Amino acid sequence: MSGDRDKFSLEDVKETYKKKDAWWTVLLVDPVASRLIVPTANYTNITPNQLSLFSFALGMTSVYCFFLGHTTALVVGAILYHISFIIDCMDGKIARLKGTGSTFGMLLDISLDHIRVVLAAAALTYSQYRITEDVTYLYLGFLFLAAYCARHINALQLYKLRREMRGKLRKAKRKLKRIGEAAGIVIEIPEESTQVDKPEEEEDETERDHETVNTELLRKKKFDLQQEFKSKFTHYMKVRDYFLEKRIRMHLFSGIEFQMFVFVVAPIIGFMKEIIFFGAILLMAFEAAILYKIWLSTKDFQRELNNIEMATATIEATLPPEETEAENR
Structure with missing residues (x-):
């Protein structure tokens, strides 16, 4: 956290970004959501779950507009849907920013997202069928x-x-690793070799203390x-x-670009x-x-x-x- 009186800054919010995300979110959502988060986090007690519910309410309003189906309603519905998505992207960032995330909150967010998408698809396609009879x-x-x-x-x-x-x-x-330790084998790890060399029987006792297995396997923390x-x-x-x-x-x-388009x-x-x-x-x-x-x-x-x-x-x-x-x- 940076700034006076422990206020969150825009840079603090950016630290909550995912390392990689959908291009629609990175280019068209995060720049707006992050700037809305700063005053929301600093001057209100709005919780991530409340944001999820508010986003869902806006999403249901857009669903109703899609159900009406005429040109003006479709444009209004599209704008509301995108605003709903922006607010939906705020809840997770605020949870990470304030450390208030919960398993229930994540489940609530995901469930409401799926309901919004399914109802929006049904309303949009049915209204166009009703109007055009196609x-x-x-x-x-x-x-x-x-x-x-x-x-x-x-x-x-x-x-x-x-x-x-x-x-x-x-x-x-x-x-x-356990087998190697039981055998008293010291692991030497060259960059390329993946073969295991069995110790020679004719080595003396000093050499046996430094028996080696040439392998890169034990060095790897990640595969x-x-x-x-x-x-x-x-x-x-x-x-x-x-x-x-x-x-x-x-x-x-x-899925994000699909629903946005x-x-x-x-x-x-x-x-x-x-x-x-x-x-x-x-x-x-x-x-x-x-x-x-x-x-x-x-x-x-x-x-x-x-x-x-x-x-x-x-x-x-x-x-x-x-x-x-x-x-x-």
Whole structure:
């Protein structure tokens, strides 16, 4: 916290930003939300949960405007939806700024977000069907919901898969470390070698005190599960680094951009059917790219796991049978 009398500054708020975020949030939301947070945090007792509820109320007002469906109502609904999203982005930042975040608050925020999106999609597409009698809008409503739900289900499953892979690698590495300690082996870790050298029997006792296993495995605090992807797409990594300097993630058309284009851009400029259709296609294309990336990560994972297990088996071979049995219990 900086400034007189413990007032929060704009720089304090910026420290609560995510390291990377959707480009729509970084460019069009955070600059406004952060400046609203300063007076809100300094001069009011408004809580993050109250902001979530206020954002939801504005979102429901925009849903009603979408349900009315005429041109003026659509424009008003689009503006209210974006204001609702800005306020929604304020609650998490204030929670991090003041240290008042809670599990319930996070659950409330996520639940209200999903309800707002689903109702907005239903209201927008149904109103256009009612006004134009074009059944295409109903099909597009289902397409929007299918793409939106698939995006979030996919994100949850990929998070679980990444966590499971890293958990297995950490568990295997801990076992390797225990086996190495039981064998009395000093680990020397060159940069490139992943092979394990078994000590020579003819070494004298002084040399045995410094038996070595050449491996880089125990040095790693984190496992890089994007090695194969990085090797295949070197130019991508340069572009990614450029965007990351600006806090923009490479998932350039995520669920956030999808809903903003449908609920903010389309009601204002028109071309609603085209934006919903091509937005869904674009969202799924980026999801397919993420699936391809995680598939390459599973190959990195299996290679790392095989290296660790090979090293463990080699060291186990140097242990007396009773010590091996004790370590495996």
